[in-house]
Each structure stands twice: as C-alpha cells, then as structure tokens.
Amino acid sequence: MFNSLSSTPSQHSQHSQSHSRSSLARTLSTPANAHPPPSWSALPSESGALSQPSPALGQIRRDPAAAGKAARSYSASSTALAAKQPPTPQHMPGTRSPRQSPSNSVQHSPAPSSPSLSSPASRTNSIQSPSPSPSAAAHAPPSPSAPPRQTRLSYLRDPHAHFLLVAEEEARVAEGTSGGKQASKYAKMSAVLEGVNVDIDALRPLAWSGLPAPLRAMSWQILLAYMPANHERRTAAVERKRREYAEVWGGLGTVEDVGVVGEEVGKAAAEGERQTAQGNDNGSGQSGKTGDAELGRTRWKPKEGEGGVWHQISIDVPRTAASDTPMFQNKAVQDSLARLLYCWAIRHPASGYVQGINDLVNPLFVVFLGGFVDTPTHAPPSTLTPAILHAVEADTYWCLTRLLDGIQDNFTHGQPGVQRMVGRLGGLVRRIDAPLATHLAAQGVEFIQFAFRWINCLLTREMPLRLVVRMWDTYLSEPDGFSEFHLYVCAAFLVKWSEKLRGMEFGDILMFLQNPPTSSWDDRDIELLLSEAFMWKSLFHDAPRHLEGAVPGTPVG
Amino acid sequence: MASRRKPLLKVIILGDSGVGKTSLMNQFVNRKFSNQYKATIGADFLTKEVSVDDKVVTMQIWDTAGQERFQSLGVAFYRGADCCVLVYDVNSAKSFETLDSWRDEFLVQASPRDPDNFPFLVLGNKVDLEEGRRQVTAKRAMHWCQSKGNIPYFETSAKEAINVEPAFQAVAKMALAQEQDVEVEFPDHIRVDAEPRQSSADACAC
Numbered sequence: 146m147f148n149s150l151s152s153t154p155s156q157h158s159q160h161s162q163s164h165s166r167s168s169l170a171r172t173l174s175t176p177a178n179a180h181p182p183p184s185w186s187a188l189p190s191e192s193g194a195l196s197q198p199s200p201a202l203g204q205i206r207r208d209p210a211a212a213g214k215a216a217r218s219y220s221a222s223s224t225a226l227a228a229k230q231p232p233t234p235q236h237m238p239g240t241r242s243p244r245q246s247p248s249n250s251v252q253h254s255p256a257p258s259s260p261s262l263s264s265p266a267s268r269t270n271s272i273q274s275p276s277p278s279p280s281a282a283a284h285a286p287p288s289p290s291a292p293p294r295q296t297r298l299s300y301l302r303d304p305h306a307h308f309l310l311v312a313e314e315e316a317r318v319a320e321g322t323s324g325g326k327q328a329s330k331y332a333k334m335s336a337v338l339e340g341v342n343v344d345i346d347a348l349r350p351l352a353w354s355g356l357p358a359p360l361r362a363m364s365w366q367i368l369l370a371y372m373p374a375n376h377e378r379r380t381a382a383v384e385r386k387r388r389e390y391a392e393v394w395g396g397l398g399t400v401e402d403v404g405v406v407g408e409e410v411g412k413a414a415a416e417g418e419r420q421t422a423q424g425n426d427n428g429s430g431q432s433g434k435t436g437d438a439e440l441g442r443t444r445w446k447p448k449e450g451e452g453g454v455w456h457q458i459s460i461d462v463p464r465t466a467a468s469d470t471p472m473f474q475n476k477a478v479q480d481s482l483a484r485l486l487y488c489w490a491i492r493h494p495a496s497g498y499v500q501g502i503n504d505l506v507n508p509l510f511v512v513f514l515g516g517f518v519d520t521p522t523h524a525p526p527s528t529l530t531p532a533i534l535h536a537v538e539a540d541t542y543w544c545l546t547r548l549l550d551g552i553q554d555n556f557t558h559g560q561p562g563v564q565r566m567v568g569r570l571g572g573l574v575r576r577i578d579a580p581l582a583t584h585l586a587a588q589g590v591e592f593i594q595f596a597f598r599w600i601n602c603l604l605t606r607e608m609p610l611r612l613v614v615r616m617w618d619t620y621l622s623e624p625d626g627f628s629e630f631h632l633y634v635c636a637a638f639l640v641k642w643s644e645k646l647r648g649m650e651f652g653d654i655l656m657f658l659q660n661p662p663t664s665s666w667d668d669r670d671i672e673l674l675l676s677e678a679f680m681w682k683s684l685f686h687d688a689p690r691h692l693e694g695a696v697p698g699t700p701v702g
Numbered sequence: 703m704a705s706r707r708k709p710l711l712k713v714i715i716l717g718d719s720g721v722g723k724t725s726l727m728n729q730f731v732n733r734k735f736s737n738q739y740k741a742t743i744g745a746d747f748l749t750k751e752v753s754v755d756d757k758v759v760t761m762q763i764w765d766t767a768g769q770e771r772f773q774s775l776g777v778a779f780y781r782g783a784d785c786c787v788l789v790y791d792v793n794s795a796k797s798f799e800t801l802d803s804w805r806d807e808f809l810v811q812a813s814p815r816d817p818d819n820f821p822f823l824v825l826g827n828k829v830d831l832e833e834g835r836r837q838v839t840a841k842r843a844m845h846w847c848q849s850k851g852n853i854p855y856f857e858t859s860a861k862e863a864i865n866v867e868p869a870f871q872a873v874a875k876m877a878l879a880q881e882q883d884v885e886v887e888f889p890d891h892i893r894v895d896a897e898p899r900q901s902s903a904d905a906c907a908c
Contacts, residue, residue: 593775
C-alpha cells in the first residue's frame with residue numbers, strides 16, 4: 146500500500162545529485178579563511194535531521210579559532226554593506242527622521258523610531274551560545290576570547306548576497322561531514338536561489354522535502370510571495386514593505402516612554418551591562434548605551450478604541466510562548482508579536498483577532514529571526530536588537546497576512562472554514578479507516594471535540610515547534626498547503642494512532658488526542674506523516690466521489 | 703434502576719479569557735499550577751474520580767475557550783452538561799459583569815430541560831493577588847448569585863490551591879443531584895441512551 150509513497154514530491158523531480166556544485170563554485174568567491182564557519186541551525190535540536198552530527202562536525206563547531214575568524218570576516222563584510230547603505234528608516238509619521246549613520250545611531254533615542262544599527266562587531270562579543278538541548282550542548286560554546294558569530298546583519302542589508310554566502314558556507318560544512326548528501330541539497334538550493342530570478346517551480350520540490358535551516362527564511366519569504374523572485378528587486382522591495390509596516394503601526398499606535406519597565410527589564414539591563422563589561426572587543430562603550438535603548442525604555446501602545454482586542458492579544462502572547470523556546474519569553478519579542486497581531490487584526494476587520502492566530506505567528510517569527518541569529522529559539526537578549534526585531538516583525542506581519550489570506554474563513558465569524566474542514570475530516574476518516582470512525586462514533590467522540598484545535602492552530606499545539614517548522618516547508622510548497630493539504634495531514638495524524646484509540650474509551654480518547662505523544666518525534670516521523678498525507682490527498686483530493694455517502698454522524702460499517 | 707456503571711457527571715467551565723479556568727481545572731485534577739497554560743482553543747478535557755456521599759463518580763470536566771469568538775462552538779461542548787461553573791477574576795470587574803451573558807448563552811446553547819433549576823456555581827478566582835487590586839467585592843458577587851436563584855459562590859485561588867477542592871466537591875454534589883433528578887423523571891430516556899453505550903463499551907473490552 147505504501148508503494149505509492151515512492152511518488153511523493155520528496156523523491157521525484159529532484160535534480161541529479163552532482164548538479165550545480167560547479168556553478169556554485171563559479172559564482173561564489175571563497176572566503177579567505179579556510180576553516181568552515183561555525184554552523185548554525187535554526188532550531189538546535191534539528192541539527193540531527195539536517196545532518197547527523199558526526200565527530201568531525203563537532204570538531205569544527207568547537208574550533209574557537211575558526212569561529213572567531215569567521216565572526217570577524219563576517220562582521221567586516223556586513224559593516225561594509227552597512228556603510229554603503231544608510232539604515233532603513235522605520236519611523237512613524239510625524240517623528241524625527243532617524244536617518245543617521247550607523248555610528249551615531251547608538252545615541253539615546255526611542256528604540257522603535259530609530260532602530261540602532263550598531264556595528265555588527267559589537268553584537269558578536271559578549272554572549273555565549275546557549276546550551277538548550279543535549280544535541281546543541283555538544284556544540285560547546287567557544288571561549289570568550291573567540292566569540293561566536295551571533296547575528297548576520299547582512300541579511301538586513303542584502304538578502305540575496307547574504308544567502309549566497311550562507312549557502313556556500315553550509316555546503317562546505319555539509320560536504321565535509323555528511324558524505325555529500327547534505328552538500329548536494331545545499332548545492333541544489335543554492336543553484337535555485339542564486340539565479341537572477343528564483344525558479345519557484347524548482348524551489349517547491351526542494352522545500353517539500355525539507356529546507357536547510359539557514360536557507361529557510363529566504364525560501365519561505367519567496368514561497369509566500371513576500372520577497373520577489375527577482376533578486377534585483379528584492380532588497381528594495383523588502384525595505385519598502387518594512388517601511389510600509391512601520392507606517393501601519395505608526396498610524397495605529399503611539400510610542401510611550403515608560404522608563405525602566407519592571408524587574409525583568411532591570412535585570413536584562415544589568416545583564417547587558419555585565420556582558421558589555423566582559424566583552425573584550427572594541428565598541429564596548431557604545432553597546433552599553435545601545436543596550437539601554439534596546440531594553441524597553443519605550444513601549445508601543447494602540448492609540449484608542451479596540452481595547453478589547455489589545456487586551457486579548459496582550460494576555461495571549463506571553464502565555465503562548467513555548468517553555469522550550471526562551472526567545473519567546475523575551476519582553477521585546479513579545480512586544481513585537483503583540484504589535485504585529487494587533488495591526489493584522491485591525492487591518493482585517495472581517496475576522497479580527499481570533500485566539501490561535503497567535504500560535505501561527507511563532508513559526509514565522511522564529512524562522513525569520515533565524516535569518517539573523519544562529520539559534521533563534523535560544524537567541525540571547527543582546528542579539529535581539531531593535532533593528533533585527535523590527536525587520537523580523539515586519540517580515541512576519543506581511544507573511545502572516547499572506548498565509549492567512551489563504552485560510553481567511555477559518556477566522557471569520559463562526560469560523561466556517563474550520564467547521565467545514567472538521568466535517569470533511571470526519572468524512573475522510575470514515576473512508577480511510579472505517580473501524581476507527583465506527584469506534585469513535587460508538588464512544589460518542591465527535592471530531593469537533595479534538596479536531597477544532599488541530600485545524601484552528603494548524604497542529605502547532607500538537608507538535609514541537611521545530612517539527613511545525615519542518616511541516617510548513619512542505620505546506621508552503623504545496624498548492625493550498627494550509628487550506629487543503631492540512632486536511633490530509635490531520636487525517637494521517639489521526640489514523641496513525643488508530644490501533645491505540647480503538648482500545649480506548651471516550652475520556653481516554655479525548656485526553657490522548659488533546660496531548661498526542663509527539664514530543665519525541667523527529668524529522669523522520671514528520672516526513673512519514675507528510676508522505677502519508679500526500680498519499681491520501683492523491684487518492685481522494687481529485688476524487689470527491691470517494692467521499693459521497695459519507696454523511697456526518699453515520700459511521701461506515 | 704441501579705446502574706453497574708459509575709455515574710458520569712459532565713461539568714462545563716465558562717468565563718472570560720484569562721480568569722483562570724484552565725488553572726482551576728488543573729489544580730483540581732492534577733493538583734498543579736503553572737502560569738504557562740496556553741489560551742484554550744475549543745475546549746480542553748480532563749476527568750477525575752471523586753466520591754460524593756460515599757458514592758464514587760467520574761467527573762468529566764470541559765474547560766472552554768474564553769474568547770467570545772468561540773461562543774458559537776458552545777453547542778458542541780455544552781450538550782448534556784450536569785453542572786456549569788462560571789468563573790470570573792475578582793480583580794477584573796469586566797470579567798464579573800460578563801457572567802450574565804455567559805449564563806444566558808449557556809442556557810440557550812445547552813438548552814437544559816429545566817433552565818430555571820439548572821445547577822450553576824460561581825467561582826471568584828485569583829484571590830491570592832493583593833487586596834488593592836480587587837475590583838469585585840464578595841458582597842457584590844453574592845448579591846448577583848442570590849438574584850440568579852441562589853447560585854453557590856466560592857472565592858478561589860488556583861495558584862495557591864485555596865478553596866478549589868471544596869468548590870469542585872460542591873460541583874460534584876450538584877451535578878450528581880441533577881443527574882439523579884433527571885433519572886427519576888425520565889428513566890426511559892436515560893436507559894435508552896445509556897444501553898448502547900454500555901454494550902459497546904463491554905464489547906470493546908474483550
């Protein structure tokens with residue numbers, strides 16, 4: 146039965162293994178240092194899936210000399226880029242224009258109106274990699290004398306050039322460590338991304354089978370049609386969208402000077418100072434000042450009205466923060482999330498803010514932050530500068546808008562989209578696993594009781610974030626991934642537990658389905674799930690008659 | 703008509719977003735508190751066995767989403783409820799003022815047989831916060847409860863586990879009374895409804 150899996154996009158339509166290695170080498174100049182840079186993965190525990198961590202990789206990542214060298218060469222290149230272009234003004238209408246050179250942007254000025262694009266060098270000192278999980282802990286942080294590269298501001302300046310660099314570095318790391326398979330994936334990705342016009346039809350199948358973490362932010366933004374496929378227009382287009390978003394929130398709210406806000410910020414400020422004092426790189430004094438501006442002396446608030454929406458969002462954002470993702474506990478990050486959700490809600494009055502939309506923001510935010518910092522889920526507060534947060538917030542806002550455009554009626558009044566999909570899921574499961582459907586019906590379990598959340602939050606509540614991110618690689622490359630393919634993923638997800646569920650009674654079934662045991666899942670589990678979903682979709686999607694006779698509430702015996 | 707099965711009591715928890723519904727349920731069932739519960743989407747479900755007057759019953763607790771937008775879902779979850787717990791935050795006057803609409807909405811969507819005598823219970827939660835933040839006095843809350851047909855009122859703290867156990871004991875007692883009340887008056891309905899479930903459960907056990 147699973148023979149049909151061989152026709153999944155993960156296996157067809159891939160280019161030949163060796164393709165584009167040479168073109169990559171031709172196009173990209175080799176950096177002076179011969180050591181591969183420290184590798185970053187968007188999500189620490191995902192590294193195993195990208196390439197099985199081998200001793201060799203561990204060695205490379207632990208090599209402080211290489212890390213330091215890479216950090217410095219990288220900083221230099223992004224400083225050069227920064228010098229060429231003035232910082233993007235993301236100011237509100239009516240405030241003083243923050244057109245400043247990077248060197249004077251560290252003065253005390255309200256953070257939101259003038260993101261401090263302080264020199265990348267000051268970002269790279271002072272912080273150590275977190276050790277969030279055993280696998281990440283294996284990549285021991287370099288010693289303080291050889292600081293890791295933490296942020297990549299070149300992404301802010303020129304996404305295209307940035308990604309060519311990243312792709313090449315990653316390809317070289319992968320080549321040396323995992324027998325060429327990963328290298329080939331990076332090479333293929335690079336071949337697609339380096340073109341003047343990214344061929345979306347070539348990008349899709351690559352994304353379907355999982356994107357390499359460092360190339361994910363750009364790929365998602367292209368797949369969501371936020372970033373133009375044409376690289377010559379890319380930088381300008383993204384800058385314009387970021388400015389446009391700043392005008393949106395500038396129009397909807399005001400920035401208040403709130404002084405030092407609460408204990409948390411006080412602590413963060415103290416921490417920042419301590420780290421600055423420890424830093425042995427240049428620019429310590431500057432980064433101390435920048436730290437003050439960054440740590441929430443200002444706070445955006447909606448101007449008036451819609452207090453209910455703002456209240457709801459402000460209580461939801463902090464509690465949606467996954468406990469295993471410290472980055473989301475950061476106050477500045479939470480402010481960004483709340484603001485973008487509020488702006489989205491006000492600009493989409495037909496649906497407004499519905500609980501669960503906040504869950505959908507997290508994968509986007511963490512992936513886009515991954516364009517700037519090494520381990521976005523555990524990004525140290527000092528790497529979350531206003532400049533980076535503003536860019537990530539704006540990108541997330543626009544991409545959320547794109548994503549939700551495709552599932553609009555999930556969140557309009559009465560949530561007809563969710564209701565309809567719950568109904569279709571019931572019908573589908575009756576076709577593909579009649580004994581399970583019969584058992585659920587006999588136990589009085591209704592699909593709405595567990596599947597409402599699966600659909601409302603796109604399974605983000607049922608899976609660890611790193612797997613949601615992997616899942617969305619596929620969703621973004623499927624036509625109608627979120628509005629259509631998700632149905633088949635839900636079906637595959639439910640029938641996966643069929644045997645277990647058929648031995649349970651009502652209460653146990655519901656409690657199981659509300660907390661399915663996915664915490665130990667890895668990429669292979671999610672890929673199997675996606676392949677099964679693809680199979681069900683192939684069988685049923687273009688054959689609506691298969692669902693005929695499946696009347697809700699009537700089990701198929 | 704003594705049933706071999708333990709009585710099953712269905713309890714619905716309603717109230718505004720953020721008043722502590724999920725925390726109260728988890729404190730009662732798991733004796734745990736966390737300030738990291740995510741917003742409930744749709745409804746969460748837990749069960750707990752309790753003894754009421756030496757009788758062991760299973761409480762089936764449905765913790766619902768607080769955002770008003772989800773109210774249209776109610777009918778899917780409220781049906782067949784034996785007791786409804788209305789929760790507000792004593793530090794939020796608004797969450798108290800919406801109790802009226804939560805109660806009305808429940809009666810419309812659950813459409814119990816005898817709405818005037820359907821058992822409700824009110825919990826004023828978060829009494830652990832300092833007195834200065836309190837916006838609703840016990841007197842005001844009790845006055846409202848009296849006006850709605852003497853609804854029992856408890857002040858609780860899910861965080862400090864204050865009064866949670868007694869409150870849910872009262873819930874169980876009221877739900878059981880409601881369930882027995884229904885059985886006495888409509889024995890046939892209950893039997894017809896209960897038999898197939900009983901037999902299917904037995905069939906599955908083999």
